[in-house]
Amino acid sequence: MILTLSHQKGGVGKSTIAWNLAANLSADLPVRIVDLDTQRSLTVTNAIRRDQGMEPFEMLHFQNAVELAAHIEEDSDRKLTIIDSGGFDSAFNRLAIVASDLLITPVSDKPFDLMGLQKYEEILKTLSEIQEETITTNVVFNNLNPALRRFGEIVDFVCLSEHFELMTSVLRQRVDVANSVGVGKSIREYRRFSRADREFEALCDEVRQKIGIV
Numbered sequence: 001m002i003l004t005l006s007h008q009k010g011g012v013g014k015s016t017i018a019w020n021l022a023a024n025l026s027a028d029l030p031v032r033i034v035d036l037d038t039q040r041s042l043t044v045t046n047a048i049r050r051d052q053g054m055e056p057f058e059m060l061h062f063q064n065a066v067e068l069a070a071h072i073e074e075d076s077d078r079k080l081t082i083i084d085s086g087g088f089d090s091a092f093n094r095l096a097i098v099a100s101d102l103l104i105t106p107v108s109d110k111p112f113d114l115m116g117l118q119k120y121e122e123i124l125k126t127l128s129e130i131q132e133e134t135i136t137t138n139v140v141f142n143n144l145n146p147a148l149r150r151f152g153e154i155v156d157f158v159c160l161s162e163h164f165e166l167m168t169s170v171l172r173q174r175v176d177v178a179n180s181v182g183v184g185k186s187i188r189e190y191r192r193f194s195r196a197d198r199e200f201e202a203l204c205d206e207v208r209q210k211i212g213i214v
């Protein structure tokens with residue numbers, strides 16, 4: 001199974017969410033991470049993890065789309081590949097979008113996030129036309145101000161587009177989230193039962209439902 005954190009906009013939380021999903025879902029089935037980001041954020045985090053004496057995650061890198069395609073060919077339902085795609089549009093990222101069983105797109109509630117999502121919708125439209133099927137990504141609000149209760153016009157845009165499905169889980173801005181990644185841990189390993197941990201576990205439950213590992 002292939003799950004991709006995908007959005008051509010940078011800094012929305014793709015790597016952070018990929019990391020925590022990998023940690024929590026590895027309790028259910030073997031998980032490997034594909035780091036497609038040129039910044040290699042998760043590769044660095046994984047090295048910190050190893051230096052801290054923890055078992056690193058299996059992490060794969062590919063030089064080109066052909067290598068990624070070969071990996072996708074070998075995919076099976078008994079393992080989960082989590083792809084952290086870069087915050088840009090590329091052949092690599094487009095291949096990951098098309099090949100995924102589940103796409104997750106983090107967004108915030110800022111005005112630029114709506115513009116970013118509109119641009120991303122264009123990419124999904126183009127790929128849907130090529131594939132002759134509607135490609136839909138699951139949009140999750142991330143890094144939201146903990147006090148925020150109304151999500152504004154971005155929700156309307158998401159709900160009206162056939163390329164987006166709004167997830168019920170919401171991830172708020174939590175200092176523990178950034179700190180845990182900094183020491184090579186998931187939020188669950190860093191501060192279990194914290195608010196952030198409960199929010200990420202709720203997201204994992206939603207993902208489990210969607211990919212059928214309940």
Ligand SMILES: Nc1ncnc2c1ncn2[C@@H]1O[C@H](COP(=O)(O)OP(=O)(O)OP(=O)(O)O)[C@@H](O)[C@H]1O
Pocket residue numbers: 009010011012013014015016017037039041086087088142143144171172173174175177178181
């Ligand atoms: N829920 C959260 N609470 C607090 N900080 C967060 C949260 N989600 C993400 N961040 C912080 O926001 C920043 C961007 O997150 P991240 O690197 O995961 O985004 P990205 O989409 O992978 O970016 P890029 O496209 O550049 O790879 C990081 O500093 C991260 O620690």
Ligand SMILES: [Mg+2]
Pocket residue numbers: 014015016037041084085086087
């Ligand atoms: Mg990233």
